[in-house]
Amino acid sequence: MEDLVQFGAAHTRVVREIEDVVADRALAKALGCAAGTRWLRISSLRLNGEPGAAPIGWTDVYVDAAYSDLGETVRESPDVLISALIESRYGRRIAEIRQDVQAVLIAKKLAAELKVEAGTPALKIVRHYIDPAGEAFEISVTIHPADRFTFSIRLRRERELRR
Numbered sequence: 001m002e003d004l005v006q007f008g009a010a011h012t013r014v015v016r017e018i019e020d021v022v023a024d025r026a027l028a029k030a031l032g033c034a035a036g037t038r039w040l041r042i043s044s045l046r047l048n049g050e051p052g053a054a055p056i057g058w059t060d061v062y063v064d065a066a067y068s069d070l071g072e073t074v075r076e077s078p079d080v081l082i083s084a085l086i087e088s089r090y091g092r093r094i095a096e097i098r099q100d101v102q103a104v105l106i107a108k109k110l111a112a113e114l115k116v117e118a119g120t121p122a123l124k125i126v127r128h129y130i131d132p133a134g135e136a137f138e139i140s141v142t143i144h145p146a147d148r149f150t151f152s153i154r155l156r157r158e159r160e161l162r163r
Helices: 002-010 025-031 065-076 082-090 108-114
Strands: 012-022 038-047 057-064 096-105 121-130 136-145
Touching (some): 012 065, 025 136, 038 065, 057 065, 057 082, 057 108, 065 082, 082 136, 108 136
Antiparallel strands (some): 012 038, 038 057, 057 136, 096 121, 121 136
């Protein structure tokens, strides 16, 4: 989880839109939640801080509607992860993050923001931030153009196999 905190500090957020939403069937399927679930959606670009550099990604963060007053705090804290803001402000902490990575093509509606052609290959990362009770209080959907993000995994054997 500490790697995500580092990512948040190194890649600032530029909020484009904050909106209360109710998950219809399509959104509920994409997020893995029930249709009718209320969320605060925070849509933003992620930048690496280099002047003139293209954005490294677009993120839609869906936050439990109970935190709908969080919008301006998120806007004023571009280098702090939203989950960290929720923990410090409301005391709800992360026990687990479930992450799914999928290859996708960038949709026309995001192409201009990301400064790429529609249909450009990308990585889509969906993260569910789970509290100790097993409830998701934040879900993020990030689209990274393929040439701007590397996803690395290190696997370690816990014990030697016996022969």
